[in-house]
Amino acid sequence: MPETASNAIEFVGVTKRYASSVAVEELDLAIPAGLITAFVGPSGCGKTTSLRMINRMVEPTEGSILIQGEDNRSRPAYELRRSMGYVMQQAGLMPHRSVADNIATVPRLQGASRADGRSRALELMDTVGLDRKLAKRYPAQLSGGQAQRVGVARALAADSPILLMDEPFSAVDPVVRTDLQQELVRLHEQLERTIVFVTHDIDEAVALGHRIAVFAEGGRIAQFGTPEEILRAPADDFVASFVGRDRGLRRLTFASGRELPLHPLADLADQAGRPWAPWELLVNDAGRPAGWRFRDREVTGGTLFAPGGSLREALDAVPLALRVGVAVDAEGRASGLLASDDVLAAAGRERRSRYGVAE
Amino acid sequence: MAGEVVNVLEQTWQWFADPASWEGAGGIWSRLLEHLGYSGLVLLIAAVIALPLGILVGHTRAGGNVVVGVAGALRSLPTLGLLTLFALWIGLGLTAPVMALVLLAIAPLLTGAYAGISTVDPVVVDAARAQGLTEWQILTRVELPVAVPVIFGGIRNATLQVVATVTIMAYIDLGGLGRFLIDGLAVRDYSRMVAAMILAAILALLLDAVLAAAQKLLSSPGLSKED
Numbered sequence: 001m002p003e004t005a006s007n008a009i010e011f012v013g014v015t016k017r018y019a020s021s022v023a024v025e026e027l028d029l030a031i032p033a034g035l036i037t038a039f040v041g042p043s044g045c046g047k048t049t050s051l052r053m054i055n056r057m058v059e060p061t062e063g064s065i066l067i068q069g070e071d072n073r074s075r076p077a078y079e080l081r082r083s084m085g086y087v088m089q090q091a092g093l094m095p096h097r098s099v100a101d102n103i104a105t106v107p108r109l110q111g112a113s114r115a116d117g118r119s120r121a122l123e124l125m126d127t128v129g130l131d132r133k134l135a136k137r138y139p140a141q142l143s144g145g146q147a148q149r150v151g152v153a154r155a156l157a158a159d160s161p162i163l164l165m166d167e168p169f170s171a172v173d174p175v176v177r178t179d180l181q182q183e184l185v186r187l188h189e190q191l192e193r194t195i196v197f198v199t200h201d202i203d204e205a206v207a208l209g210h211r212i213a214v215f216a217e218g219g220r221i222a223q224f225g226t227p228e229e230i231l232r233a234p235a236d237d238f239v240a241s242f243v244g245r246d247r248g249l250r251r252l253t254f255a256s257g258r259e260l261p262l263h264p265l266a267d268l269a270d271q272a273g274r275p276w277a278p279w280e281l282l283v284n285d286a287g288r289p290a291g292w293r294f295r296d297r298e299v300t301g302g303t304l305f306a307p308g309g310s311l312r313e314a315l316d317a318v319p320l321a322l323r324v325g326v327a328v329d330a331e332g333r334a335s336g337l338l339a340s341d342d343v344l345a346a347a348g349r350e351r352r353s354r355y356g357v358a359e
Numbered sequence: 360m361a362g363e364v365v366n367v368l369e370q371t372w373q374w375f376a377d378p379a380s381w382e383g384a385g386g387i388w389s390r391l392l393e394h395l396g397y398s399g400l401v402l403l404i405a406a407v408i409a410l411p412l413g414i415l416v417g418h419t420r421a422g423g424n425v426v427v428g429v430a431g432a433l434r435s436l437p438t439l440g441l442l443t444l445f446a447l448w449i450g451l452g453l454t455a456p457v458m459a460l461v462l463l464a465i466a467p468l469l470t471g472a473y474a475g476i477s478t479v480d481p482v483v484v485d486a487a488r489a490q491g492l493t494e495w496q497i498l499t500r501v502e503l504p505v506a507v508p509v510i511f512g513g514i515r516n517a518t519l520q521v522v523a524t525v526t527i528m529a530y531i532d533l534g535g536l537g538r539f540l541i542d543g544l545a546v547r548d549y550s551r552m553v554a555a556m557i558l559a560a561i562l563a564l565l566l567d568a569v570l571a572a573a574q575k576l577l578s579s580p581g582l583s584k585e586d
Contacts, residue, residue, distance in 0.1 A: 057489055070360030092486025096504045096579030138581030154490070266373050 007066075008033035008162055008194035009054055012062035016049055016219070023049040024219030027063070031211070033161070036188055036195040038209030040202055041242070047198045047217025048166055054196065055081045055164060067162070078248075082106050084162040085155025089171050091147040093139035099125075099150050100135040100149055106158045124153040127190075129183060145176035152184075156191070163195045170199070181208055204241050206231065207253055214239050228254070250313035255350040257305065260343060262327050262336030275323040288332035291324050304328045305338055311350060314343045366403070370550035371557070385538065387558065393534035394562065395478055397525045402518060405464035413469045417476025417506070419448030420500055426473045433466040438524050446531050456528045463524055466516040504579060511574035515567055522563040526555070528576015536562070 009031040016024040024046040031037045039047035052058040053065060055322040056077040065072045071078055072326045077096040101108075103124055104117030112120065118135075125132055128149045139147055139151045148168065155163055168184075169177045185208060188195060200203050205212050206227045214230060214352040216222040216238050234240035271277045282290040282298065305327040318325035325338040374380050381387045387554050438459050445455035479502045487501045503510075529537030536555045543551035 032403040055489060057485070078491045078493045080491075081489055086486070086491070088482070088486060090482045092480075092482040094483060094487065094501055094505070095480075096581045098581070105487075105492075109491060109496070138579070140581060152487075158490075 006033045006068075007031060009196065010066040010069075011050070011053075012055060012066065013066050014050070014060045014065060016046070016058060017061045018054065022218055024053070024060075027219060027221065029213060029221060029224065031194065031196060033068075034192050035210035036184075036197055036208055037211040037213065038096050038205035039196065039198045039213050040200065040205040040209075041215030041222075042217075043200055045215040045217055047213075047215045049220065050165055050215070051164055051196060051198050054162075055084055057081075057086075067265060069119055069302060081130055081233055081307075082109055082158060084160045084164055087148075087151050087163070087165040087168040089167040091139070091151035093142075093147060093150055093154075095139050098136050098138060098286045099130075099142070100152055103141065103153045103157055120157060121153070124156055127156065127187065128153045129344045143176075144172045145180065148172055148176075148180060149183075152180075152187075156187075161193055163193045165197045167196060167200070169204070170201070184208060203253075214242060220335060223352055250349055252315060252350065253310050255311040255347075257309045257311045257314040257343075257346070260311075260338060260346055263339060265334060265337060267337055268324070279322060281326065281334070287331075289328065289334045303327070304332075304334075306330075311343065314338055315347065318343050364481060367549045367553060372551045374550055374554055375479075375524075390534060390536050390538055391558065391562065394511075394522070394525055394536045394559070397457075397460075397528055397535055398518070398521050398566075399504055401460040401464055401521050401525070402514075404457065405461045405468055405521075406514070407515065408461070409465045409468035410472045413472025413513075414476050414498070414503070415449065417473045418494075418502060420477055423473065425476060428468060430466040430470045433462055436462060438463045439530070440532065442527055451531050456531060456533060459527075460521055460524060464521050467513045467516035468521065469513075471510050471516065472506075475501050475509030475513070478509065479505045505582065507578045508574065511570060515570045516565050518570060519563050522566060523559060526559060 006028040011027045013031040014024060014027040015022070016232070027046075029050075029278070035121060039051060041047050049058055053060050053073065054067070056072060067080075067084075077106055093099075094105075097105075099174050100118050100121040103121035104112070107120050108114070108117045122132055122135060125135060130146065130149050130153065133262070134142065134146065142150065146169075155165075169180045173181065181204065184195075197205075197208060199208075209227055212223075212225065212227050212230050214223045214235075222242075223230055223241070224241045230239065231243055234243055265281070268276060268279075268281055278295055279295040284290045289302070289304060291302060303317045303325070304315070305314050305325055307328075307330055309317075314325070317327070318338055323340045325343075326334055327336045327338050329335040374547060379386075383389070413426065416426050441459035442456050445458050476498075483505070484497060484501060487497050492500065506558055525535050526537030526540055528535045529541040536559050539551045539555035539558075543549065544557065
């Protein structure tokens with residue numbers, strides 16, 4: 001994990017009070033430059049309010065926020081906002097503008113010509129994995145995942161070192177969400193921006209954040225640290241209950257399943273005395289696993305282990321009753337078997353090597 | 360009875376067919392022009408008052424209840440009654456009927472502008488603000504373009520009502536198609552009254568078609584593709 005000395009954003013004694021409630025109280029927080037910092041916590045804990053105070057969509061009641069050392073009130077709010085990307089839960093695209101025009105919003109505000117804005121938009125569509133053919137479409141013609149990618153592209157168009165994201169993937173379906181999360185990690189490696197990311201999902205925070213700020217009721221920060229610190233040593237009962245009991249499992253999200261041995265599919269044919277004896281793997285014409293047959297009943301679905309998957313995904317792919325799981329190749333074809341013994345052993349080794357203890 | 364109706368329609372047709380009905384100071388063409396002129400004047404004044412007000416209230420979302428209440432109250436006022444009241448108050452002439460008709464037109468224009476702007480998805484407005492658009496840019500580049508169909512709905516509605524109601528101008532001796540109604544009634548020439556109704560209806564439909572075309576021209580194709 002890259003370490004940097006400088007802070008991109010600093011909250012200094014920030015309080016936000018509404019008429020009858022305190023959303024954020026005495027917040028002091030330094031967000032490191034060039035990393036992804038996740039704000040996580042239950043709803044109503046002030047994480048979104050804190051994010052929106054960075055670009056002054058919400059003005060703090062007390063305290064100040066420094067952006068690269070400079071008070072964020074030292075210039076007009078609209079100028080500050082143009083200098084940082086903002087992605088929200090619903091893409092919030094302008095329905096009357098084409099995809100390309102939506103992406104080019106900030107460059108055009110900053111005086112770029114129509115042609116420059118357009119070519120910038122097309123570049124960014126490549127960056128976020130959108131087909132250039134969509135450039136002339138209107139938002140109503142996009143799927144939720146596509147709209148969200150347009151939202152990300154629009155935020156990147158500001159070309160700013162800071163990107164603010166408010167639950168950017170919580171409104172898309174889980175498959176698309178995983179895609180977009182991976183895309184974000186890739187984008188971050190490529191662009192090295194400072195990203196502040198709000199989520200209520202601790203799994204998402206752990207998967208994406210280099211740093212995690214766990215917010216508790218009343219806008220207090222219960223713990224700030226790396227995901228591993230927070231999972232290994234929760235600062236208090238609130239954090240412990242929020243990160244949950246299966247945090248040992250979550251940690252396996254960090255560990256690659258690359259080293260796991262794959263056994264040949266033919267092993268399934270050896271049924272004598274095996275735990276998978278009554279089960280037969282179904283494979284469709286394309287070679288993709290289609291489910292299992294169990295005493296004349298067909299059971300479709302089941303988690304598959306894809307290349308590049310983590311140990312946690314490997315564990316999910318191995319039903320304990322069968323003691324084997326199915327691995328697929330990049331095209332989704334069944335490529336081999338995972339043995340639960342191998343997966344459990346690898347998980348144990350991972351724990352010992354990482355923390356020097358067996359749990 | 361049925362025979363009389365056929366008779367009136369036949370006479371109406373004959374009146375339309377007579378070139379003399381169309382020409383001269385009291386002819387169809389000049390009455391149509393007067394009617395158009397009055398309607399245009401009324402709509403222009405009403406638009407100058409109602410559109411900015413509706414847009415402002417829609418943008419700030421403050422005072423929306425007042426707008427809805429005022430528009431409802433205006434709708435319930437009988438225009439002929441207002442005309443009589445204003446005429447008694449400020450005398451005959453153009454001012455009294457124009458005032459009465461402006462009040463009639465304000466309601467649909469005001470509600471159209473207010474509803475158009477205030478129903479723009481707040482998420483879209485929030486996103487625009489977060490990208491760094493100024494309030495003026497949010498209004499002119501996001502809210503107004505998105506609200507075009509609804510605002511035009513109000514304008515078209517007002518136009519239909521005004522074109523139909525401008526006929527009452529003849530009640531206080533002004534021109535327009537209402538002349539044929541009032542004068543026809545005075546001499547029990549029902550065919551001319553029918554003709555006036557037909558002409559007013561055709562004029563209203565033509566104007567609506569022109570406004571519909573303008574609306575289509577000004578609306579982004581992205582708006583009509585929304586589900």
